[in-house]
Amino acid sequence: MGIGDVLRRRGHRVVFAAEASWKGRLAPLGFEEELVNLAPPPEQPQDAGQFWKDFIRDTAPEFRKPTIEQLGTWVKPVWEELVSGARYCEAQLKEIIDRVRPDVIVEDNVVCFPALTTAGVPFVRIVSCNPLEMKGERVPPPFSGYPAGDRSGWDEFRAEYDRTHRALWSDFSSWVTEQGARPLPDLEFIHEGDLNLYTYPESADYTDARPLGPTWHRLDSSVRETEEKFTLPPGLADGGALIYFSLGSLGSADVDLMRTVIASLARTPHRYIVSKGPLHDEIELPPNMWGTEFLPQTRILPLVDLVITHGGNNTITEALHFGKPMIVLPLFWDQYDNAQRMAELGYGVRLDPYRFTDTQLHGAIGRLLSDMTLRRTLAEAGETIRARDGLRTAADLTERAATA
Structure with a gap:
């Protein structure tokens, strides 16, 4: 489009x-x-x-x-x-x-x-x-x-x-x-x-x-x-890092997985914007999160410090476009390849979406948020990507x- x-x-x-x-x-x-x-x-x-x-x-x-x-x-x-x-x-x-x-x-x-x-x-x-x-x-x-x-x-x-x-x-x-x-x-x-x-x-x-x-x-x-606007909800205005979580419109159809990830993220001090997907009515969010069925992803990504994604090519390339580190939870098709590529290049962390532990997920969030060298590298990469139009x-x- x-x-x-x-x-x-x-x-x-x-x-x-x-x-x-x-x-x-x-x-x-x-x-x-x-x-x-x-x-x-x-x-x-x-x-x-x-x-x-x-x-x-x-x-x-x-x-x-x-x-x-x-x-x-x-x-x-x-x-x-x-x-x-x-x-x-x-x-x-x-x-x-x-x-x-x-x-x-x-x-x-x-x-x-x-x-x-x-x-x-x-x-x-x-x-x-x-x-x-x-x-x-x-x-x-x-x-x-x-x-x-x-x-x-x-x-x-x-x-x-x-x-x-x-x-x-x-x-x-x-x-x-x-x-x-x-x-x-x-x-x-x-x-x-x-x-x-x-x-x-x-x-x-x-x-x-x-x-x-x-x-x-x-x-x-x-x-x-897009001309669509996005304003950060008042409840997320202050707190820890701001993180975007999305498993895509297809991955988020696995409600049990969505609930598992959300429950783990709720045990961190950070703020989260959550793309809830087509079964949004079945997904409840804790106080440190806000989300809805559809979100203007390209308006949100520039605002966040980290992206947690299923590894779909669209989200991977958009996150790099805006210079954001990633935690990738691959589910199917080429998402495994994207997750592996981000991990082996050092642009993010690959985790098993069905077997990760709190220690693994929370540790990955902490490492990526504190790695200032990586953040500078990705910011510079994002500038180059955007300039190529x-x-x-x-x-x-x-x-x-x-x-x-």
Whole structure:
């Protein structure tokens, strides 16, 4: 949305082909909405992204397993859902493209929609997950959370990914070619684009170990600009450090986990802003905390001293954009990779969300708040990231792709 808003302000017509539960969310921002069903419509209207919130809630027990054991029981089912959605909406997307007649198509997803790559116009791929999604022999396998400096488990993880995913990938690639698109690269569920953009700060990237080709361009951040205001609630005006806690809209659906973390944080002298998420009515906050279902995260991050996050790529890159240290409690997908990257670079601490102790969490908070060298390093990194203006860089590149 941030990139689209820059393009809209430049006078371009920006049309979002959005999953149907996003109805009414994009038009008020000045975009055209074209709604897409990824499965038969539910009998009752759903909130935006409700399917995935329910999916995360129902499969949360899988997150307690080592990442290699999740490949067959969680990662593969996610790919199956994504592939099923791509198959279901192919005809809808072709109709939208015929109606809209775009000059350029931009996809921010992890799975191929053949209609987007066969439309006869430039195709731009955005990677908004950890850049290990662009694989390499000298970087850890994606979804593993394995360290960059220890290759001992890499081959085993890759072999298990191959074993659990090859049949699904092969069947999907065959279907993709039947739709007129080129075959998918080996064990990849999406093609590269004519232009490829990815969001991750240079200071945390893997480019030395895995160089990318000339069609790839890094956006150090992509923080959507908003006129929404945020004023610190009076109850949090004074006290210890100010800390932001969020497990994202999906992670916060695990209410038991939210309550466990909140109970531990309540036993500290600090102040907390809490993103309570879709089940906010089931989450009570102690006196040293304030929160609600939705929060203007990019307005809050500049105010805080520390971020406690699930490790989603959006929050990771936004925290670095504003120069904030992190405690990362990874739950699924690329969050393990982000958590490991922040830990091995010294930008934060990685903790097991289901097994951490008060001593570990409170100790991490104390160390990160008192490390003035780290705080200066991250503040300087944030200045560099903001100066690179990822939104306008992406808009410039997209405009060039449209006229190439």
